[in-house]
Amino acid sequence: RKEVEQDPGPFNVPEGATVAFNCTYSNSASQSFFWYRQDCRKEPKLLMSVYSSGNEDGRFTAQLNRASQYISLLIRDSKLSDSATYLCVVNIWGDYQLIWGAGTKLIIKP
Amino acid sequence: EADIYQTPRYLVIGTGKKITLECSQTMGHDKMYWYQQDPGMELHLIHYSYGVNSTEKGDLSSESTVSRIRTEHFPLTLESARPSHTSQYLCASSEMGKEAQFFGPGTRLTVL
Numbered sequence: 001r002k003e004v005e006q007d008p009g010p011f012n013v014p015e016g017a018t019v020a021f022n023c024t025y026s027n028s029a030s031q032s033f034f035w036y037r038q039d040c041r042k043e044p045k046l047l048m049s050v051y052s053s054g055n056e057d058g059r060f061t062a063q064l065n066r067a068s069q070y071i072s073l074l075i076r077d078s079k080l081s082d083s084a085t086y087l088c089v090v091n092i093w094g095d096y097q098l099i100w101g102a103g104t105k106l107i108i109k110p
Numbered sequence: 111e112a113d114i115y116q117t118p119r120y121l122v123i124g125t126g127k128k129i130t131l132e133c134s135q136t137m138g139h140d141k142m143y144w145y146q147q148d149p150g151m152e153l154h155l156i157h158y159s160y161g162v163n164s165t166e167k168g169d170l171s172s173e174s175t176v177s178r179i180r181t182e183h184f185p186l187t188l189e190s191a192r193p194s195h196t197s198q199y200l201c202a203s204s205e206m207g208k209e210a211q212f213f214g215p216g217t218r219l220t221v222l
Binding site for chain 1: 141149151152153155158160168198200204209210211212213214215216218
């Protein structure tokens, strides 16, 4: 079982719709959580950190459920430019390394 | 957003050549990382450093080596490139005490 699991997709979503995807992690000692986005053949870019109380950044909302060990990302009013692969990333307490999910591919259609 | 640079951006070389991929960051970050990523696949950590004169191997076995003589510079060297080394190499950095990493644009390496 992978430490961080994501549905690879692709999620095909019409422009303007709301889309959500989850990521599950296996290590209960996980302490920090992030969503990155990666465009095709580009480097990953930090989208947002995920806080215990949940957090929002414009059209993006991230939630953490420690009991069930998953994090989620919600995108409202999706834009064509949101098309990318979204990477779920976890840090284990006491370890400087990040554990990367394989990513969920999102395609926004006009 | 961190300023982190990688050169070259693209490199095509023949088998057996020695190459060095450069990575520099201007943010004063103590921690630096090298990842390898094949198209459509996940990131794999191959080397990391917590500071000057500190280097460690990552989870993915790699024939490459790294050095960290200066805080801002973290070059990766392949002594004898092979076609199996064809991949994208991504350099990242982060502040001590913080986990979020910031990436350079990557070097796309092709070994013929």
